[in-house]
Amino acid sequence: EVQLVESGGGLVQPGGSLRLSCAVSGFTISTYWMHWVRQAPGKGLVWVSRIDGDDGTTTSYADSVKGRFTISRDNAKNTLYLDMSSLRAEDTAVYYCARMRDSSTGLDYWGQGTLVTVSS
Amino acid sequence: SYELSQPPSVSVSPGQTASITCSGDKLGDKYVCWYQQKPGQSPVVVIYQDNKGPPGIPERFSGSNSGNTATLTISGTQATDEADYYCQAWDRSTDVVFGGGTKLTVL
Numbered sequence: 773e774v775q776l777v778e779s780g781g782g783l784v785q786p787g788g789s790l791r792l793s794c795a796v797s798g799f800t801i802s803t804y805w806m807h808w809v810r811q812a813p814g815k816g817l818v819w820v821s822r823i824d825g826d827d828g829t830t831t832s833y834a835d836s837v838k839g840r841f842t843i844s845r846d847n848a849k850n851t852l853y854l855d856m857s858s859l860r861a862e863d864t865a866v867y868y869c870a871r872m873r874d875s876s877t878g879l880d881y882w883g884q885g886t887l888v889t890v891s892s
Numbered sequence: 893s894y895e896l897s898q899p900p901s902v903s904v905s906p907g908q909t910a911s912i913t914c915s916g917d918k919l920g921d922k923y924v925c926w927y928q929q930k931p932g933q934s935p936v937v938v939i940y941q942d943n944k945g946p947p948g949i950p951e952r953f954s955g956s957n958s959g960n961t962a963t964l965t966i967s968g969t970q971a972t973d974e975a976d977y978y979c980q981a982w983d984r985s986t987d988v989v990f991g992g993g994t995k996l997t998v999l
Contacts, residue, residue, distance in 0.1 A: 807988060817927070817935065817978050819988035832987045835893070868934060875982035878925030878940040885934060 774798035774881050776869050781886030788859050788890070794852040794869030794883055802828065802847045805872040807879060808854050810865035810888075820867070821854065837863075859890045894983035896991035903997045910966040912994045914979030917960060922981045924962040926955055929993075930975045938977075939964060966996075974998045 780792040792808070808820040821843040824830035831843050842855040852869050866887050870879035896916045904910035914924065924942050927935035937946055939955035942962065952967045962981075966973055979991040 809988075809990075816976075816993040817929075817980075817990045819990060822987055834987075872988075876923040876941050878937045878980060879927075879935070879988075880937055880940070880946065882934040882936075 774871075776871065776881060776883035778867065778869055778883040778886040781867065781888045783889045783891065784859055785892050786860060786890055789855070789857040790859065790888060792854040792856065792867055792869075792886060792888070794854075796850045796852065796869075796871075799871070800847075801825075801845055801850055801852055801871075805874065806843075806845065806852045807870045807872060808841075808843060808852075809868045809870055809879070809882075810863075811868070811885075812862075812865040815865075818865075822872075823852070856888070859888075861890050864888060864890045894981070894986040894989050896979055896981060896989055898977075898979060898991035898994045900992070901995045901997065903999060904966075904969045906971060906998055907968055910969045910973070910996060910998075912964045912966075912977050912979075912996065914962040914964070914991050915960055916962075916981060916989075919960050919962055919981060920958045922957075922983065924955065924957045925980045926953075926964045927978045927980065928973075928975045929978065935978065969996075969998055971998050 775797045777795045804825045822832045823843045840858045866885040868885045869883045871881045926939040929935040942957040943955045
């Protein structure tokens with residue numbers, strides 16, 4: 773059974789840092805494109821970042837997080853990460869990890885999400 | 893950057909057909925996916941590659957994509973279909989892009 777379980781969310785002050793984790797079971801993350809998608813309270817889905825299913829060196833970021841967020845993975849732990857720094861109030865959202873086979877197939881499995889709140 | 897536009901809301905009577913549109917420049921040249929999201933839940937893909945339904949998704953969900961518009965059609969809409977629906981495409985410059993979402997009300 774495929775499962776994606778996010779963790780690491782919480783309350784953080786503006787300018788602070790946080791690391792999100794996505795523990796995966798049921799498939800090998802290095803063979804898929806893995807993504808982070810966020811959703812601010814009451815708002816729509818917004819793509820955040822992607823890491824390709826190769827050697828893990830190919831990554832992509834939304835302009836709004838470029839230079840502040842870093843996506844990575846640990847193949848041995850089959851876990852995806854999102855390191856977030858210089859956090860802003862507008863980064864407040866539920867963060868989902870999701871799997872994509874390729875650009876045509878969509879995000880076919882999602883985690884339950886973890887809430888990040890940036891506030892003083 | 894690439895953008896997708898959806899109507900904020902669509903209403904439909906039970907048993908009728910609901911159509912939700914998604915517009916983007918030359919969208920027909922890209923593959924479109926559709927997601928259903930119910931309150932407090934994670935999104936679920938209901939259509940991928942424009943018109944394919946994943947296993948377990950009712951056949952009343954169908955999709956099309958041509959020109960600048962993709963359409964999600966729900967035939968014989970049921971009360972359980974009430975949810976937010978998002979279109980999604982992939983663009984080389986923007987990567988994954990979502991539409992703003994459409995709230996489907998069944999009344």
